[in-house]
Amino acid sequence: MSGILLPIVVFLLIGGLASAWLLGVRLRREQQATGIMALAGMHWREFQRLVLEVMARRGYRQTGSTDMSDDHGLIELEHGGRMSLLSTKHGTAYVLGPATIAEFASDLQLRGATGGWMTTLGSVAADTRSLARVQKIELLDGQTLWKEIEPQLDPAQRAEIMGAVRARANRHVMLVWVLAGVAGIAIFLLSGRDAPAPAASQQAATPAATPAAPPRQPASTAAPPMTAPVPEDPAALASRRRKVADAVATLPWVDRAVWSTRSTLVVHLAGAPDRAGLCALLEPYAELRASRLQLQPPRDSDTPVRFIQCHAY
Incomplete structure (x- = not known):
């Protein structure tokens, strides 16, 4: 009974911990990454519309022209009689850096805005947020935007995104449990192989000549990795x-x-x-x-x- 206990513990420990991580931390990351890619695949005007809805929930409304943005890609917002500016960068590879902050701060000063927001589906460079706070600019990166835009998406679209990620996570969980089973079986077989022989049989055994080791074969050169043909589909x-x-x-x-x-x-x-x-x-x-x-x-x-x-x- 003790010989099977360790493999069972290893099987449950590997499978349980890996499944918890896949369905918890990894699933949330995959949903977020897939959601950001879905936003990046939208037309930029549709993305701006969703960002404006985020601003509306914060109490800001668009002023001026009915167009989404002006020639400089900026949108004027109003809240409590004060004017602010909104800049949207559509693309996951975009990185908000100090130069971009300085240019936007200049726009705020020229238009007499009290502050503004810079949004991107990409990321924010290191040490940029502190510079933005000094200029009264709030930075919203892809992760932050997805959390606020996700509730606004069409239920069918959101279900499609989450369903694909969930299906992939379930496949990974199944694979993890298979690997956990293989690990448990390997430990069970190794523990049986390493069991000591009875003392009596060891004492009765007579020393025998050690058989000569077989001649060592020359090591073969590792084959280069196979290249799969490029499909046309x-x-x-x-x-x-x-x-x-x-x-x-x-x-x-x-x-x-x-x-x-x-x-x-x-x-x-x-x-x-x-x-x-x-x-x-x-x-x-x-x-x-x-x-x-x-x-x-x-x-x-x-x-x-x-x-x-x-x-x-």
Whole structure:
């Protein structure tokens, strides 16, 4: 009975902890990343309309022209008799930095606005928020916007986004339990193999000549990775891109990975990147191995965004 107890504990521990992480932390991250990509796929005017609804719930209303924005891409808002400006940047690769803040602050001063908002589906550069607060500018990045826009989406659209993420999470959970079962079986077999022989039989055994070790075979050269043929079906190409993004997201130093464009993979880092390990996942795909990789540092990191490429076009 004691021989089967440890494998069962290992099976339940691995499967339970991994499932809790996948359906908790990882699922929320995937829903957020998928939602941001869905917003990025909208027409920019539709995205502006959703942002204006967020502002309306905060008590701000658009003034002036009925157009979404003026020639400078700015929207005037009014609240309590005071005028503010709103800037929207549509795109997941956009990064709000000090230069952008300085330009927007100049617009606020020229128009006599008391403050403003800068929104983007991308991210905010390190040490930029403190500069924005001094200029009375509030920054809303992709994660913050998704939390506020998600309740405004059409229920069918939101269900479609969440359903796809949930289905992928369930597949990962099933895979985790299979791997947990394999680990439990391996421990059970190893524990039986390592059981000591009875003392009596060891004493009765006579020493025998140690058989000569077989001649060592020369090591074979490792075969290069196979390159899968490039399919012509657009659905198959999209499936291969999703597989690469899912594979990159499993690396221990990666938080998540999403395609911002067909040729740019945004890798959100959780630690120091390993270029060789990252490129190895793209190598089998001829149409993806030369993709641009945007290494996005953690939100509180001072490390700048980096762009690398495993192969030249």
